[in-house]
Amino acid sequence: MRKFLFPLLLVLLTIIGGVYWVAQSDPTDRDPIKVAYLPIGAGLPIFVAEEQGFFDEQGLSVDLIEFKTSNDIAAAGLSGRVDVIGTGATNAMLDANSNANGQFRLFLANNYVKRADGQSTDFVIARSDSNVENYADFKGRTVAIFPGSVGEVFLAAVSPKLGLEPDEVETVAMPPAQWLPSLQSGSIDGVFGAVEPFATFILDEGVGEIIVDGYYAELMPDVPASGAWFISQKLTEDEERRFYAAIQKAVRFIATDEVAARQALAGYTAIPAEKLSRIRLQEWRMSGDDGMSETLRTFAETFYRQGGLAEQPTSDDWIWKP
Numbered sequence: 001m002r003k004f005l006f007p008l009l010l011v012l013l014t015i016i017g018g019v020y021w022v023a024q025s026d027p028t029d030r031d032p033i034k035v036a037y038l039p040i041g042a043g044l045p046i047f048v049a050e051e052q053g054f055f056d057e058q059g060l061s062v063d064l065i066e067f068k069t070s071n072d073i074a075a076a077g078l079s080g081r082v083d084v085i086g087t088g089a090t091n092a093m094l095d096a097n098s099n100a101n102g103q104f105r106l107f108l109a110n111n112y113v114k115r116a117d118g119q120s121t122d123f124v125i126a127r128s129d130s131n132v133e134n135y136a137d138f139k140g141r142t143v144a145i146f147p148g149s150v151g152e153v154f155l156a157a158v159s160p161k162l163g164l165e166p167d168e169v170e171t172v173a174m175p176p177a178q179w180l181p182s183l184q185s186g187s188i189d190g191v192f193g194a195v196e197p198f199a200t201f202i203l204d205e206g207v208g209e210i211i212v213d214g215y216y217a218e219l220m221p222d223v224p225a226s227g228a229w230f231i232s233q234k235l236t237e238d239e240e241r242r243f244y245a246a247i248q249k250a251v252r253f254i255a256t257d258e259v260a261a262r263q264a265l266a267g268y269t270a271i272p273a274e275k276l277s278r279i280r281l282q283e284w285r286m287s288g289d290d291g292m293s294e295t296l297r298t299f300a301e302t303f304y305r306q307g308g309l310a311e312q313p314t315s316d317d318w319i320w321k322p
Contacts, residue, residue, distance in 0.1 A: 032063040033235065033243070036073045037086035039066055039269045040176065041121070041196035042110040042226050045284055046086040047264035048250040057249075058242035064268070068175055069148035070226070077104060077231050084243065085229040089150035091308050093229055094300060097318055098311040103232045107244055107320040108251070109224035109296065111283045112195075114214025121282045123199050124162075124212035126190040127183045135162040135211055141189040144174040144182060150225065154193055157306035158218045183207045197271045197279050204275065219306070222283065224299050230320055244286070244322055251284045288322035 037043045046064065049055050055062050065082060067073045070089035074096040076082045085093065085104065093104045112121045126132035132141065145151030151173055155166050172188060176198040182188045184207050193215050194202060202208040216223045228247065230240055254261040262276040271279060285292050296319055304312040 030061075032061040033084055033239070034082045035062050035064050035084045035086045036067050036076055036082040036088070037064055037268065038068075038070070038073070038088075040087065040198075041265065041269065041279055042282060043087040043268065044254060044261065044265060044281065045108060045247050045250040046228065047268045048253055048261050049246045051264040051267070052250065052253060054246040054249045054253075055243075058246045060239065060242055060246065066268070070150055071148040074104075077229075080234075083231060083234040085231065087226060088229055089148060089226045090224055090299065091153050091303060092149055093227075094313060094318060095149070095310050097313075098309075102317050104229040105232070105318055105320040106224075106227045106229050106296065107240075107287045107322075108228035108247055109285045109287070109292065110226045110228075111285055112214075112216040112223040112225050113283050114217035114221070115280075116213075118203075118210055118213055119280055120214035120217065121280050122193050122195045122214065122216050123210050124190065124192050124215045125183075125194045125199065125202055125208040126211045127186070127188070128207055128209055130189045132190060132211060136164060138190060138211075139164060139168045140170075142170040142172060142187070143190045143192050144179050144188050145171050145192050146195070147173040147175055151193060153303070153306075153308040154216060154219070154225070157303065157308050158215060159192075161218050162212065180205060180207065196281075197265065197269050197275065200275055200278050200280070204278070220299065220302055222285075222295060224285070224296055240320070241322065244288075244320070248286050251286060254281065254284070286322075287320050293319050 035046060037046055050062060050064060070092040073085055073088050074092050077085055078096060097104050114120050132138060145155055155171060159166050179191050179198050180201050183202060216225050262279060265271050265276060265279060266273060293316055300313050303309050
């Protein structure tokens with residue numbers, strides 16, 4: 001009897017150990033994935049994926065963490081305080097990559113586009129009583145730009161195309177939430193690169209007028225000025241694929257049901273319910289979409305030539321491949 005007892009005991013221990021290993025390796029047991037975002041319209045796919053339960057469908061638990069600038073987000077990514085960058089300026093991420101051996105890989109592009117009749121996704125806006133009628137009229141005036149390096153980079157790259165050298169205007173790096181009160185007080189004469197939802201706030205209050213419709217897109221069509229990024233070794237390959245699938249579903253949801261998708265903005269951007277229908281939406285592209293790698297490569301090359309990047313990427317390693 002005893003000669004059978006020892007093998008049986010080994011079998012039982014093996015089974016118990018296997019069950020314990022499976023339980024310990026269950027991906028649902030991991031801490032929530034910390035996702036950094038900016039409270040702007042560009043982050044809509046991340047917000048939709050959370051609010052519509054697309055992360056849950058993929059077995060992912062996420063924790064969305066708000067930041068003020070892309071540079072702050074890049075620093076948080078480099079220091080390990082976040083696991084995924086949900087919204088980050090492309091120039092800031094690529095510059096951080098040059099100092100961190102390519103830790104950030106873009107998987108979603110937030111494309112800024114030029115559309116007719118005030119339906120672009122960003123603008124140059126002048127204070128209504130500033131007597132500014134065209135871009136050249138901003139010479140010697142004070143304007144707000146997006147905080148972090150992205151505002152300065154686009155000023156340097158785009159302003160000469162519109163007729164002013166960057167040093168011909170006084171700029172103030174200012175969080176978007178301060179643009180409206182600063183225009184109302186008269187402390188600034190305009191905003192260069194006013195993005196959603198803050199552009200709508202300004203225009204609805206009647207304190208600003210559109211001078212340039214599609215400021216970022218003056219650089220090139222479909223400007224992937226920001227995006228969502230994976231951080232090397234923060235997620236497993238399987239988690240990255242599942243996260244990508246959740247965002248891909250969110251992008252498709254936005255395209256098919258804008259009304260429902262817009263509701264997700266309310267919880268992350270403080271947009272009043274009555275303004276949701278007027279927020280201009282971007283055109284989001286996944287890194288695996290046809291032609292997207294070429295668009296991203298062209299943007300990086302163009303931005304580098306315009307002095308917007310410290311180094312030009314020498315490969316496509318910064319673009320995540322599904």
